[in-house]
Amino acid sequence: MNDQRCGWALLVCLLTSGNSWSDDGCFYDGVSQTSLAHIIEQVSKRYQVGVITTSRQPETVRLSQPLGDCSLDEFLTLATAQADWAFRQQDAGVVFYYSPRQPAVAKPSATPSAEPLDDQREEVVVKGIRFIHDPALVSRYASNTLTEVALLPPGQLGGHNGLTAAIGRRAAVTFSQEAGVDRNISVRGMSSDFTRVTVNGMPMLATGTSIDSRGAVNNSRSFDFNVLPDGLFSEISVTKSSNARINEGAIGGSVDMSTPKPLPASATDALVSHRQWLNIQRENNISNGSDGGAISGGLQGSVDDGSFGWLVAFSVRKRTTSERGYSTVRWQVADWGEQSSLSDEQQQTLADDLFYPRHNRYDIINRELTTLGATAVLQWRDENWGQLDLTLVGSHHKQDMHEYHISSAGIRTQDLSDIQVNEYEVGAQGMVYGSFSNVNIRSEHNHEVDITDLGQIKLDWSLPLSTRWKVRSALGYQASIFDSPTHDNISLLAYGQDFSFDLRENDRLSVNRYGFDITDPGEWELWRISLAQDQVVNRYRVAELEFELNQSNTLQHWFGIQYQAFTNDRQEATYTYNSPDGLVNGYSQQTSGNFSQGFGLSGLPTGWVVANQGIIPSLGLDDSLLVRDPTQQRQLNEYTWAGWWQTVFEVWQLPWPVRGDAGLRYATTRQQVQGSLLVEGDDSESVEAVNSQFRYGNWLPSLHLVAQARDNLLFRAGYSREIVSPSIDSLTTPLLLRTSARIVTNGNSELKPIRSHGFDLSAEWYGSQHEFVAMGLFYNRIDSLIVEEVQQVTLDQLPYYNPQWEAQDDGEGDYSYRRPVNGPGTDISGVEINIQLPFTRLPYPLNRFGIDSSYALSHAVARYPLDDGYVTLPPPGLSRHVFNGAFWYRGDHLETGVTLRARSRYLTLVPGNNDNDREGVNASAILGAYGSWQVSSELQLSLDINNITNEAFDKFVDSSNRVYSYSVTGTEVRFGLGWQFGL
The missing domain is CATH 2.40.170.20 (TonB-dependent receptor, beta-barrel domain)
Incomplete structure (x- = not known):
């Protein structure tokens, strides 16, 4: 898809120029700019090479737009000459990566040349093809640990885009039901006891209950999703193969739910001032x-x-x-x-x-x-x-x-x-x-x-701490x-x-x-x-x-x-x-x-x-008559x-x-x-x-x-x-x-x-x-x-x-x-x-x-x-x-x-x-x-x-x-x- 946000100067140049680009050679007019996503698409289609980038939102990064008939090296050099971005050519293709001209501090900015705050910098192939616009696929591609991610619209209430339904579309997970709502997760067919759940990266246990025939109070390590409010989470992920930075406690998988944040995760992402x-x-x-x-x-x-x-x-x-039904309370x-x-x-x-x-019991369960x-x-x-x-x-x-x-x-x-x-x-x-x-x-x-x-x-x-060292605490x-x-x-x-x-x-x-x-x-x-x-x-x-x-x-x-x-x-x-x-x-x-x-x-x-x-x-x-048995x-x-x-x-x-x-x-x-x-x-x-x-x-x-x-x-x-x-x-x-x-x-x-x-x-x-x-x-x-x-x-x-x-x-x-x-x-x-x-x-x-x-x-x-x-x-x-x-x-x-x-x-x-x-x-x-x-x-x-x-x-x-x-x-x-x- 062509980037429709190119500068007016580029449009004027294209409309008024009487000569082809080949007549003018390869040049930069000093004005025209476009997005990194558009640069990637041009390189991929024009030169038929793969392109890799560290940016998670290349649409927000602004680079120079080369004009005329350029070789691949000329095109890349001109595109990155005016920004804190560089390139290198590998056997796999071209890699665009952030390279500040001066040491940068970890300060977000709406400008394209600030250092990304997200330091993981996992490089993802974008190649100008459309899957770069699917953040869930990008996350899976960039992950080494086979992580499935589902992103939710702001305040999304239950339904097709609800928290549990969204991750179900991405991964082979399923949920037990309680009162018609998803309760306990199963990853790869295994019970919820084999799954660890975190909220904002921190372990959490949510305890709910059911009727006696389903175990009553859940005092296990499994997480009851049905007690969570809808609309507070913007992302849910399932990691199926753990690494050393992930908390222990999951054989089936680790599930993390994240609340939305007002500032972008990376300086290359767009800053939304109000929403x-x-x-x-x-x-x-x-x-x-x-x-x-x-x-x-x-x-x-x-x-x-x-x-x-x-x-x-x-x-x-x-x-x-x-809820209505029949139960025997066993035979x-x-x-x-x-x-x-x-x-x-x-x-x-x-x-x-x-x-x-044993009981031949009819059941009616009404809940508010x-x-x-x-x-x-x-x-x-x-x-x-x-x-x-x-x-x-x-x-x-x-x-x-x-x-x-x-x-x-x-x-x-x-x-x-x-x-x-x-x-x-x-x-x-x-x-x-x-x-x-x-x-x-x-x-x-x-x-x-x-x-x-x-x-x-x-x-x-x-x-x-320096250009190489960084410290985090929580x-x-x-x-x-x-x-x-x-x-x-x-x-x-x-x-x-x-x-x-x-x-x-x-x-x-x-x-x-x-x-x-x-x-x-x-x-x-x-x-x-x-x-x-x-x-x-x-x-x-x-x-x-x-x-x-x-x-x-x-x-x-x-x-x-x-x-x-x-x-x-x-x-x-x-x-x-x-x-x-x-x-x-x-x-x-x-x-x-x-x-x-x-x-x-x-x-x-x-x-x-x-x-x-x-x-x-x-x-x-x-x-007042209740007796608390110490045993x-x-x-x-x-x-x-x-x-x-x-x-x-x-x-x-x-x-x-x-x-x-x-x-x-x-x-x-x-x-x-x-x-x-x-x-x-x-x-x-x-x-x-x-x-x-x-x-x-x-x-x-x-x-x-x-x-x-x-x-x-x-x-x-x-x-x-x-x-x-x-x-x-x-x-x-x-x-x-x-x-x-x-x-x-x-x-x-x-x-x-x-x-x-x-x-x-x-x-x-x-x-x-x-x-x-x-x-x-x-x-x-x-x-x-x-x-x-x-x-x-x-x-x-x-x-x-x-x-x-x-x-x-x-x-x-x-x-x-x-x-x-x-x-x-x-x-x-x-x-x-x-x-x-x-x-x-x-x-x-x-x-x-x-x-x-x-x-x-x-x-x-x-x-x-x-x-x-x-x-x-x-x-x-x-x-x-x-x-x-x-x-x-x-x-x-x-x-x-x-x-x-x-x-x-x-x-x-x-x-x-x-x-x-x-x-x-x-x-x-x-x-x-x-x-x-x-x-x-x-x-x-x-x-x-x-x-x-x-x-x-x-x-x-x-x-x-x-x-x-x-x-x-x-x-x-x-x-x-x-x-x-x-x-």
């Missing part, structure tokens, strides 16, 4: 009537010389969601006793380990979600004091959730000798139909208020506080009822029938009220110092040291009220909406009676020192020019778990302190090579050693007894971290019309996975004693004692394919269409310990197939397309609970659509549709694919308006 933006979005769910809305805005400014800049932005979203085998109404053959089948669904966020940035540039950036990020996420359940709680235990079995049928999954008498039916109303507050403050400073503090001040559960019972379930027509959704009117309040009695509070506090403190040595234009070194302190503190309190008389006292209500609609299955109830939360204060119950509290402290060296190099004298980096990082961590446990003495029980300490250190080398076979063809090879610390829950969970399921869980404070050797090989082709194709192989050798060890024990065989357990124990027999251990290692190997293919070479209108897609195939097996040996299955969280794709149309003003995000099934627990051999989540395929209309340079309209087919969340147990939890959230439609001013 404002405002985005408004309206949301409707066409499946269940829930809705919402969002608004984001911001403004930034800077002084004319670029020495000071500021930015403030905000985001507000409020939405309601409704199990029970003792049915003597069933006189059954034949001997039927009696024997019941006794022969016949699995059946409010998310607020703000960010502020101050940047100061001074030639004596250097560069100073102060960044603040804060957010508040509140979930007000009402869960309504009706379940066959009377058949949840393992001793069912008092239940009468009238009839049943057996299928491939076990008992798929059953009719019973004398079953207690439970109605539950769980009201939960969950709040996640996030805050980060970070100070970055850098100063050139100080940061981050806090994430999850609090559940309200968690009240009220259970009603209808005693001794007839009940049947039927999974014969649909194995994911049972048709339940009850022997009474479940909508009649008079049929129900108050059974139990449970009050609870839960709080998780995560804190990071980080200090970092790094020196940079620019030995030459092709050789740079970094030396750094970092201190990081992390604290996780979880506090829980509970109280249980058992009703002595069963009186509801009129505190009852009907579930809202029509539960039966939208499933395509007849026989489902429209609703049922649940308790009203007003019964709690009417009985004089409040949070259920744990705190984790981690203190890490790390040091590193890294060298980035370029070698252009080889037949294929090569660039890359080599580095070594050493990190040592001291880990401390504190808490209490209750032990049995001779005459009484006593509380003893837990203070378990563990220390480990690791050398983490890395090497990356990028060979440039052609200007548009790269071959990559990379190696990195990585480490992932155990999950917080795995380290800190105290003994917890679940009597109805006969399960005891416990953590293990002596777990060792997971270590891996990672290898990458890839080839990338960059076309002249925005085409891009990449294919890569990856391999990770993991030395030890953390897996669940399962033992059958009695209560007196547990590591310590709690007298409450005997009161809670409602039956005889062994318990399954589960705790995490370091198991055998595994090999994860796979293939990644990325394709960006606009149909620009086809005739109109087909040339307006195109395809973007990314795919990852991952393979691994792990050995899980069992009582009688081991079983071999994929590691937890590993999806064999992950695919993201879009088919789009882009016109002059209109852009539209359809998207698909899919992943194959993955496991969450091996072996499963209640003697199921595994637990996991079935495959999903989420179809979406989007459109946007650019009304003007300042105004844009958008439409986004998510989950068009209302794809269900489908959790299963056992290799026979028994349903665990099956629910749908509906199809969301979002309408948006966006304004940008001052661009």
Whole structure:
């Protein structure tokens, strides 16, 4: 594309000159200027050579425009004669690089001759072809570590250009869903436990929660994206092969999110003195009537010389969601006793380990979600004091959730000798139909208020010590506080009822029938009220110092040291009220909406009676009754020192020019778990302190090579050693007894971290019309996975004693004692394919269409310990197939397309609970659509549709694919308006 910003003098010269350039030879008229991007295009087309530049925005750099008939050397000499830019000719082509005529200070300027502040100076091939205008492709091309970057418009709210959707288009990543919003990331098919997330380069943990069947509070190291506000981040990147300068903690990949900055990252980038933006979005769910809305805005400014800049932005979203479904809370085998109404053959089948669904529960989850966020940035540039950036990020996420359940709680235990079995049928999954008498039916109303507050403050400073040496430092503090001040559960019972379930027509959704009117309040009695509070506090403190040595234009070194302190503190309190008389006292209500609609299955109830939360204060119950059990509290402290060296190099004298980096990082961590446990003495029980300490250190080398076979063809090879610390829950969970399921869980404070050797090989082709194709192989050798060890024990065989357990124990027999251990290692190997293919070479209108897609195939097996040996299955969280794709149309003003995000099934627990051999989540395929209309340079309209087919969340147990939890959230439609001013 010709540069239309050439000076008027050049235009006049071209129009008035009567002679050709060849008649005048090669000259410069002393006036005409053009951009570096246009110079690159001219050199590429006129002389047919590749061109490389250190500038990340060559459109903003002004050079002289040579005129006449010039040789290549004459053209380059004249173009750079009047600016602080130079060139050199290599076998690969021409390299334009910044070369100040006098020593320059690190001060930004809108002029083209200032030294770039971004010191990494990775040279990228631009060659005058259009992919230079795609910053995401430029970032990947320039990266040695295989980094995928997605840039977001200012204040972009959720949708096609939302934070998680944007990175999904670039990389083979996928997200788990919570209330129709992306929650936990999976990179290369691996679970979020293998991914490290940072904000503005600083580690952060965002803790959220879900319903009990999905793990409740997330007290792991995985990051909950759904608690973040939309519109505060301008960039998200995924690095899949680590180097020495990147914090340890990621085998799958490292994810970094960045807030916008008012000053340009490099002096060669344009300085925008003032900019404002405002985005408004309206949301409707066409499946269940829930809705919402969002608004984001911001403004930034800077002084004319670029020495000071500021930015403030905000985001507000409020939405309601409704989720409906069915859950079994696992399948199990029970003792049915003597069933006189059954034949001997039927009696024997019941006794022969016949699995059946425990709860047969209908679920309604209504949520009101409010998310607020703000960010502020101050940047100061001074030639004596250097560069100073102060960044603040804060957010508040509140979930007000009402869960309504009706379940066959009377058949949840393992001793069912008092239940009468009238009839049943057996299928491939076990008992798929059953009719019973004398079953207690439970109605539950769980009201939960969950709040996640996030805050980060970070100070970055850098100063050139000389023309070669530069120093950087960073100080940061981050806090994430999850609090559940309200968690009240009220259970009603209808005693001794007839009940049947039927999974014969649909194995994911049972048709339940009850022997009474479940909508009649008079049929129900108050059974139990449970009050609870839960709080998780995560804190990071980080200090970092790094020196940079620019030995030459092709050789740079970094030396750094970092201190990081992390604290996780979880506090829980509970109280249980058992009703002595069963009186509801009129505190009852009907579930809202029509539960039966939208499933395509007849026989489902429209609703049922649940308790009203007003019964709690009417009985004089409040949070003052909460009891904080000292044996259920744990705190984790981690203190890490790390040091590193890294060298980035370029070698252009080889037949294929090569660039890359080599580095070594050493990190040592001291880990401390504190808490209490209750032990049995001779005459009484006593509380003893837990203070378990563990220390480990690791050398983490890395090497990356990028060979440039052609200007548009790269071959990559990379190696990195990585480490992932155990999950917080795995380290800190105290003994917890679940009597109805006969399960005891416990953590293990002596777990060792997971270590891996990672290898990458890839080839990338960059076309002249925005085409891009990449294919890569990856391999990770993991030395030890953390897996669940399962033992059958009695209560007196547990590591310590709690007298409450005997009161809670409602039956005889062994318990399954589960705790995490370091198991055998595994090999994860796979293939990644990325394709960006606009149909620009086809005739109109087909040339307006195109395809973007990314795919990852991952393979691994792990050995899980069992009582009688081991079983071999994929590691937890590993999806064999992950695919993201879009088919789009882009016109002059209109852009539209359809998207698909899919992943194959993955496991969450091996072996499963209640003697199921595994637990996991079935495959999903989420179809979406989007459109946007650019009304003007300042105004844009958008439409986004998510989950068009209302794809269900489908959790299963056992290799026979028994349903665990099956629910749908509906199809969301979002309408948006966006304004940008001052661009």
